[in-house]
Amino acid sequence: MKRSSTTKLVAALAAVMVVTSACASDREGDAVVSAGAPGAAAAPVQASDATFGTLESPCGAGDASGATDQGVSDTEIRIGYGDDRGYAKSPGLNKEMGDAVSAMIDWCNEQGGINGRRIVGTLFDSAMTQANAVMQNACASEFMLVGHGFAMDQTSEQTRVACNLAAVPAFTVSPDAANGPMTYQGVPFPVDYANGSQWFQMAEMYPELVNEFDVVDSTMPTIITANTKARSIAAAAGFNLKNCGVTLNYDGESSYVPFAEKIKQCGAKGLWTSRSPVPAEFNFVKALDQVGVDPILLGEATWYANAVPAWNGETGLLDNMHAGMTFQMLENADVVPAVKKYTELVAEAGGKTALLGMQATSSFLLWATAAKECGSDLTRQCMIDELSQIHEWDGGGLHAVTDPGNNMPATCGLVVSLKGAEYSQAFPAEAAEFKCDDRYLVATDASTWGTELGPDRISTKYLNPNVIRPNA
Template identity: 55%
Template sequence: MKASKFGRLTAGVLSLMLLGTACAGQRSGTDGSDNGSETKASDTMFGTLASPCGAGDAKGATAQGVTDGEIVIGYGDDRGFAQAPGLNKEMGDAVKAMIDWCNEQGGINGRKLKGNQYDAAYMQSVSVMQKACKQDFMLVGQGFAMDEAAEQYRVACGLPTVAGFTVGPNATMGPNKFEAVPYPVDYYNAANLMLAQEKFPEMKKGLDAINSTSPAVTTGTKKIESVLKGMNIDFKKCGVQLNVKGDASFVPFAEKFKKCDVTSLWTSKTPDAAAMGMLEALDRVGVKVPFLGESTWYSDYVAKWNTSGQGDNIHLGMIFQPFENAEKVPAVKKYLEIAKDANSKTGMMGMQSTSSFLLWATAAKACGSDLTRECVTTELSKVHEWTGGGLHAATDPGANMPAKCALMIKLTGSKFEQVAPAELGEFSCPDNAVVEIDEALWGTKLNKDRIATTFLKS
């Protein structure tokens, strides 16, 4: 059900900073009529989005992976990683299911889709990218934890992507890279923190972070610390730092937080055994304060762990609609229906890949017969409002900018539910939610177009 990661995280392996009612922005030529192709409008909907799939008479071998009758795309995840089998499996499952869903409607302007599914198995992203460079039109909806290692090969072969998520800073800010849900290195959507501040005003006088010696967690915590300073909130700095290699006991850390008189806690950690042990220790010493985290914590693992209520203070900021809102949000219901029909694993990363597939397909449809990489990336660059039909808060894929909204869910027992805003399915969109991030935390250099320069030819 909810085995998920957040934006640029891979569950239990990398923890970094990361997760709608408007439709996708209007773009010219979306019916294909300006591109020499007759298309048949589809009456199939994905939430608020009219399906980009359907019949047509698109013709021409216009690019690598494109023929009169076929479009070849690459997709995949890290499902074969031995230390975490099934990692991100919902991403590949989602794209495969969407390919079938689209082909049942006639493909894209009549061209059927063929998918090359890849398993980067965490450490094999380079070999995957080298294969994709030789045979795919584009990469769509994929999520590879080690995408940074493969990025130089993607840039060198000119392979565009509409990724499910990206992790490395160069991959996140690379040329011809789009995402339905961008998490750029230079801007951050602070709507989740603003919503938490509104709900828990005690944050201002007693918030601290559960940090770790993990470089990824440290980087994520520093980014959040930078954002909080702009909100006039400082971490108390109680001195707690978990060891990435493990700790004998978490009670001393919990006692330190108690002595420090924290009123709320934040973590950029993913919900692993250490994080669960920390929560159990906090409960044991009587520290019962709001625990704030990102949507990596929205998972069956966490829900099933919370049998004794030690996680009842968990509150998570999200830009995706939770599955519990499916009856209120048609797009979430549609995603779950398609996944069920395909016998696919579901999860928030699956929804993220689904949104990226729909974004790519919408741009591809607009190109009609003239389906080239240049045309698709041009169409993608025009999209400045995107919700995946209502799967998530509006983002700006064309400008690689994040959402400006968030909602909050709470765990009670084994059940998650939206607690803010009060109206289910609605988001909070505070003014000035998108804030700039200190350049020292970017992890790469950007040019004037906000493109990473590391692998660009001079």
């Protein structure tokens, strides 16, 4: 890692997982609890002896001082984090993110905090529908938000910007948050650029299918937008889609056989889905089998999920399933130190491990790296200045290199495939290796953005004269 400075309601839920799926899967309100609260602590680990994968720890003892900003004192740094774990229709939703940040706070405090200041974290539970209430509370008490992700962040973004609450989220959903001011992510997912590695890599794996693939459409507006982007990326990768005209009702169909017959008549031998692995998708796959179609399947990282191998272990109908990812597989923990470290820390804390947890971990480490550089001058302005200058970031090896400072995604990726109940890396052939290519970074059509961007690629919707911008 180098630095250029010194040194989505159920429908909403599934739509959210489409938006965040380029990076994440489930594979393993109000403030509800705090991490890093004052109390007896073990002797600090020397920062020089602590690493997270390939990243030298940004945590450690020091003599930073001063009440420099809201939530910062001589001895403490208050940060908010959280997820939607209290959502009644999906208990524990994305709790792996909060679990990860809680574990990382403890890990950092064991080393002495950030320059000697102890991190005190407030876990916020948005419970899907309470994102704005959470944001109002965070605005009143926290220095920053770190490693969080709220499915309905479109309801809270205006509040966040109005109170100048700088953020380093694990993921964003709404366009205005994805390209929001005062926001930097370990794994950026902007509206105007996309990582299309999975399409390019599938073209290498199955060159005979570049004229035989199609996209399965949906009535869900978010999926319609996602598919529009997928088509543009597929074209950039050399695919000439068949356009079979299959559109599935998001709320389900009484029978999927007529749609499967349409795929068969069209002659598509490969199918892309922007939907998550939900029962309706499994029913469509069953229908394909019933009519005698066995296509190569391709989807986002949401298909690297616990429900998929469990279902395939019983049916064997997803042995042709592929998912594109920019993260390392959890199965690669034995060869990727950062993945091993993440799983160990979260397991020790009794938390849940999944790709979104690694995503939250990366953003926490990004925040901590910038905070260390600020020293005693720990202000939101300093954090924005430092974060804007971090242009090569992989979370210590958790994922492909991104450019947080410029809100640009990776130009690398890998493809995983499924056999029975086991995932394995399908491309490139060497486990834990990514393939990188500048062609993988695809500019998306402005009609799909969902927001207006300024010349700095920041959403203009909630801008005000007091927004904190990086100093030149």
